[in-house]
Amino acid sequence: MPIRNEERHLRAAVERVIDQHYPGDLEVVLAVAPSEDRTADIAAELAAADPRIVVVDNPAGHTPVGLNLAIARAAHDIIVRVDGHGELSRDYIATAVRLLEETGAGNVGGLMDARGTGPLSEAIAAAYNSRFGLGGGGFHLADTPAGPADTVFLGVFRRSALADVGGFDETLQRAQDWELNYRLRTAGHLVYFSPALRVAYRPRDSFGALARQFYRTGQWRREVARRHPETLSLRYLAPPVAVSAMGAGIVGGIVGLVLRNRLLTGLFIVPLTYLLFQGVATATMTGLSPAARLRLPAVLATMHIAWGLGFLVGVRSEDRG
Template identity: 30%
Template sequence: MKVSVIVPIRNEEVHIRECLDSILSQDYPRECMEILVIDGMSDDNTRGIIQDEYLTKFSNVSLLDNPKKTAPTAMNIGIRRSLGDIIIRMDGHSYMDRDFVKNAVDILNKKPYIDCVGGPIESINEDYKSQAISLAMSSPFGVGNAKFRYSKEEQLVDTLAFGAYRREVFERIGLFDEELVRNQDDELNFRLVKSGGKILLSPFIRSFYYTRSSFGKLWKQYYQYGFWKVKVIKKHHQVPSLRSLIPMAFVMGLLVSAFISFFYTPFRWLLFLICISYGIGNIISASIICTREGWKYFFMLIFAFFILHFSYGLGFLDGLWRFCVMQGRGMQSDKHNGLTR
């Protein structure tokens, strides 16, 4: 089967070689693969690396421009230009295990009722701080039931990262929603499941993802996830999963109880209860990880968990305000326009 691997990128000079080398070294016939790199007009040396080291040596590698600079636009450019029976997304700061493509194709061949297959992603890091972030993002307490972050069992799921899709999926449910700067994968997968499609998580399909290297970048990433999740919910008039509402409920509980407690003393007990309950859960989850990975990560994990939850919840509330209140009044904001991940 012909396979198209689409790689949306912008300014990935640090990791682009590792990404492309992992695709080119797949245990799958190279003549049956094409690699479409969709660049969001990088202003570092990313394009030079691709042009000098890959386009001149590999006939199955192409470089296409993405003037709009967003991930869903890049994916749609790639899908329209692709020739594959199977379409795989791989980010520029990620790379594949050697048998990623072979195992994905084998599963789709053996299980014709599966529309998309992928596997757990292993978060990797480059320093001490990003290691703590990786551990937090690989924890059920940190990311809820986003099983592609940590599960090792084969199972049907509602979404995953770096999926291998049958081409007819896009013909049936449409392409990526280009209005979504974030959450475009989740929204596409939500449409797929809603239409009766099935997404399989397999432990035999492995990929590796470089996590954010600072708490500031982590905050921005998850704030945007929460913000754009509201757009997905508004579009479909349905909540894809309850896990997306929990951080918002946590932040709302904190803010409301803190505000009212200034005027009505009993609400201080509610604020205290929320803080204590969350603190206990955070400490227990961090301790479980530290017994396995080392206690040097303890305080970093506690802080990383808080950022994951509070930034997502705050972003969700911002999304409610902008998409449901301001747009309802005919006002819009471009504040959260962003680039490819």
């Protein structure tokens, strides 16, 4: 479990691992990055209270570095990837181990079940769990059937499969899970999705944190595409294309108004089409409180625009490692 600034959710995340209905030996390895809250103190308290909990230091602070440090310290042949703001379903590990045995997969994983705790995080969770938000990524949708997958949320790995591909790429600050699963598949290991594996995920709870998260994700997804161009798809190109088109439509429309050019003014149709898309999404998503529905258009715009801008800008060469 790589953790940083997880004061609010860490205890619950660890408790969900410790309380698993799993008959075998179990340990929790916490890779603690430099934090701005009490994450390190809470991790130390948890380890002092339970010998199955181990703390390792992750001074670099990056997620893939912490994951590799934790894997190196782990004592067992099955590695369960957990987040500090995720809570495993009760039989998650037992089900995953059974699926590893039944399928022969190198990695099995399941559903990212985003759950909000207030109006804003509820809207963000709804966007995560919808095709309108993240474009239909399989592990975000409850109706995705079990079977081979390009990638899964988190994952339960055979240690031998991780060793075969060299573990997580420490030069990738984001998108390292997707890239690892790509290398596993390329090396001949099955990546298997099952909706029976469910993780309650606590999303960001501010527009600023959401924008930063998606901007950096867009940056690093472009870096993965630069390294593995064969992995590009329309789904990943949609946000940067939409951002570019909306920017051109707004600028062109304004110029058209100034010059009284009807053709250029007509470019306003592009951002207006996106507004229509938001309206349809907001109206058709179910199970939202009125306060969350009110925030949903801004949430969708933040996710799409931040991701698209990040992809267009990309990662600075000095940050590539």
